[in-house]
Amino acid sequence: MSMKPWPRSLRPAAAAGSLLALVMAAGAAGQGQIFTGRSDVVEVEVPVYAVKNGRPVRGLTAADFEIYDGKKKQRITGFEVVDLELGVGTGRPGGELPMAARRHFLVLFDLAYSRPESILKARTAAVDLVRNALHPSDLVAVATYSHSQGPRLVLSFTSDRNQVETAIASLGMHKLTGLQADPLGIVLTRVEGNLLSREISQGVPDVSPSGPASGDVDFESELQQYLESINQQRRRSDRRFDASRVAAMSRSMSDLGALLDAVEGRKHVVYLSEGFDSSLISGEAKTDEENRKIETGQYWDAGLDQTFGDSSLARDVEEMLEAFRRSDVVVHTVNVGGAAVVGADTQELEAANLAFTGGGDLQSLGGSGRNSLLTIAAGTGGGFYDNFNDLQDAMGQLLSKTSVTYVLSFSPKNLAFDGAYHRLQVKLKGHPGVRLEHRPGYFAPKPAYQRGALERRLDTAELLLSDRDRGSLELSVLATPFPVEGEPAYVPVVIEVGGTSLLGDYAGSVLRTEIFAYANDAGGSFADFFTQFLELDVAKVEPLLAASGLRFVGHLDLPPGDFTLRVLVRNSGSGDYALRVRPLHVPAPLDDGPLLVASLVPEATDRWLTVREGDSQVAERDIPYVFTHGDETPYAPIVRPRLRPGIEVPLYLLGRNLAGAEIDGRVLAADGRPIGAAALALGERLGHVLGDQLAVRFATGGLTPGDYRLEITATDPASGRRSSSVVAFAIERPGDAAKGGAR
Incomplete structure (x- = not known):
């Protein structure tokens, strides 16, 4: 959206x-x-999947759809189609895919309800999925869950597969990834002198079943100890304590679901876990003694929560699933400690789905970690996989049916900016047997200060x-x-x-x-x-x-x-x-020949509010400030000069091997069409910390108001080698204020 x-x-x-x-x-x-824009008009984008017999339906148009905000039918103001299998995109500039049509995958490792050895092995399946199954346009994030930290976003959604594999290999343990200096969390790798080292991403330990690569034993050992320390909390067996932890997990996962609404389009969570004990919700089989106490009215001594399950906890879990559904999040659960069977039995999925269609409830499913995973998948419309070895193949149907996305847009009238939830319904006209999948609603925008x-x-x-x-x-x-x-x-x-x-x-x-x-x-x-x-x-x-x-x-x-x-x-x-x-x-x-790096129009640094990067960033390279006049007085290059007609403008040409080079230039229109030769006067050669600096004056006479490009070329007269740079500029109309770079 x-x-x-x-x-x-x-x-x-x-x-x-x-x-x-x-x-x-x-x-x-x-x-x-x-x-985008500057009005209070809101455009809501709704990605829609049309599926028949497990395959995407192609060839639909805007006329085939109807969209309702609540009960009010909306006019479809935008329609785009993205087909990943056929390579068909939209008419956006540069072939950019609308963000709402890009698939988002959050790989979530459950460190609280999984044995360390299961998590370590599950990384193989996750890396295999990212490397071999996902489309290059798919965005991937990595997160972990533990009792002490709750959901922790290790890596934000990104297309950088190196960063994703680093996050999966390390599970966000800073000792293994180095300093995480990126506040957005889209770069997770070791930083050395501000140059992002490829050491981690190239040297990710082999997480295949054959074991770690030679020389990476310390990496795996450190990670094993990290997981063991987290897993110590899992071994406490008090039932009420376990129930409180599941309740806390449900609440924090609800927050995660609400948070993911900030991400456009459908989100697929691949939840790698062994699951919590679902008997905390469904209850356990009753003993003869427990039956006797219930029959004689001794309810306080019969362990009713243990016998019948905790209804309050069931509500917490249902609220978690509802939070996921409202934010268009589908959770696919993978039993990382499971047997060699892939996928849940059809009857099991149908039974789980009853809990969310009015025909049953969570407490009817029976107790096991496996059933809790089945519950989460069914409650969000996701898939359940009883083994991680074939995750890539098992998710093939999902990846296929979501390969075609129809993006519908509408603009609701008089929308209050209050963050309220609005239910959506999309209908398809005249295509029997086609099932639509789309987000169930959207949240109205809210002011920036209200966002976490x-x-x-x-x-x-x-x-x-x-x-x-x-x-x-x-x-x-x-x-x-x-x-x-x-x-x-x-x-x-x-x-x-x-x-x-x-x-x-x-x-x-x-x-x-x-x-x-x-x-x-x-x-x-x-x-x-x-x-x-x-x-x-x-x-x-x-x-x-x-x-x-x-x-x-x-x-x-x-x-x-x-x-x-x-x-x-x-x-x-x-x-x-x-x-x-x-x-x-x-x-x-270059060892020889001219290299023209830039043509810059200098300006005094006090004409703008000029701020330079902090001392720690400056210290990362032993290089002084590079924009200086011949007397080492600093200047600021004007990014987009606005020049008056009929004047001479000073320029600095920066580069290497410029001594003895022939300098000429030409003026181009904004679209690259040649206008004519540039009137250049070559001045003195100045020293520069990283090469050469030549002073040049450019005469703007004869140019009418408008946007232009100045192309300057340095040519070695002996070898004929050439190097060029281009600076965009504008000629101001007479009487325009000389403001912000006008000279």
Whole structure:
């Protein structure tokens, strides 16, 4: 479900504070739904699966569906089809799949009701499922459950299979993964000098039945001890104590179900467990002595909870299952200590389903860990698998029938922004025998300050997986990769946010701003990231923000190659945000020939509210600030210059081996169409900490107002080798204010 921003009247005031710039060390603030645009119109996306005889039904159109919000029929305003088997996507830019149509799998290891040896072996099935069964567009998260910590999200939903396998191998034990510095939890791996080491993801121990790989014994030993310490709590056998723990698990799992509503689309939880004793709910067989006491009225001494089960506990479990259903969560349970039979008997599933169709109740199912798993699966519409060895094959039908998704959209009128639950019904016209699966309802949006930390974390992480620009803030990004011999490239990232858009109508005294930057390689794996959490005293910074905006300078460490850079900036109080997705090429160092890294328009650092990354990030690389004039006075590169016509603009060309190179340029239209040669005047060669820096002046005479690109090329006259860089700029109309980068 995607929604647009809440009304201004619902935006909260922040607490007072001083001007601070702090690196975020814990959960990121954010919004619990994805909002686009600037009105209070809400668009609800409903993914629908149409299934007949266990196979997806293709070829349906919007005219085949009807959708009801409560009892009120809604007009379908959007319709998209995603077919993973045929490779058919929607008409969105770049072929991006709507997030509501992407399948989400949460691999949940139950450390409380499973033996350590069962969990260790179950990792094999989980890795096999992720590696071989899921579609590349599927998103995967990893979590654990224990009595002491409850549900713990080890890894947020991500497409990075290396991170997923690391999370499964380590089960989130920090001693085995290294420092988890990512507040969003989508990067879980060892950090060395801010360069994300592949040591863990490449060296994940062999979790196959043959045992750990050579040299990884310590890894497995540490994990075994960790699981044993958790499992000690499981060995206490007091029945009432056990019941209280199942009740606590049910309540915390209900919270998990509600939390997952922040994630768009259907969520599939693969629950790896041996199950709790379901006789706590259903009761145990009565002895002759217990029957005698009941017949003589000695109920207090007959152990009625043990005999008939705990009705209060049954209600807790039913409320947990209802929380999952309302958030469109399907739980597939896997008996990690089970026998060699795959799948539940049909009669068993039918009996379990009676508990949720009015024909029976949870207390009719009998007692065992196996039956509790059967209950959870049946109560959410999931599958039960009595052995983890063939999990991939057993889930094949699920993966097939959910390979075709119809995404229906509608905009409810006069929707209150109160977080209330609305029931949905989708009907299919004229297709007998076709069964529809869809979420049973949706929650109305609520203000940002009412969202919990984990809810905001999940939503932010999912937003960063988008493949297109989103949001309403004025946001521009410039990444300048400097090759370094024998080390990863040093990539400063300059982020500019228009101050007026960042402030908006926000009435708080402290402006809390979140900044996230993540780089994925061509295979989808995370290569590096940085995050920053700023708290700004509005009274002190508002004049400068209103005149220009916020400029932040951070850096990434990346190897040579092609990457996708995603930068998200958000006002924590209002929830207003912007996401920019940009391709990034990091060149390798050259022994000879020119390498032109960037063409930059310099500006004094005090024209914007300029904040640099914290001291700990600066210290990660022994590299001083790279944007300096010849006299080492710092400047800030303008990310998107706005220039006046008929002037000369200073430029700095940064790169390597530029001495003696021939410099020429041309002006292009915004669409890349050539306009003509650029009027360039080459100045002096300046020193630079990472190579060469040439001063150039660019004359804008003859250019009419509009958007342009300046392409500058350095050519080695001896070898003919060439290297180019491009800077986008705009020519302002006469009389426009010289604001925020206009020169």
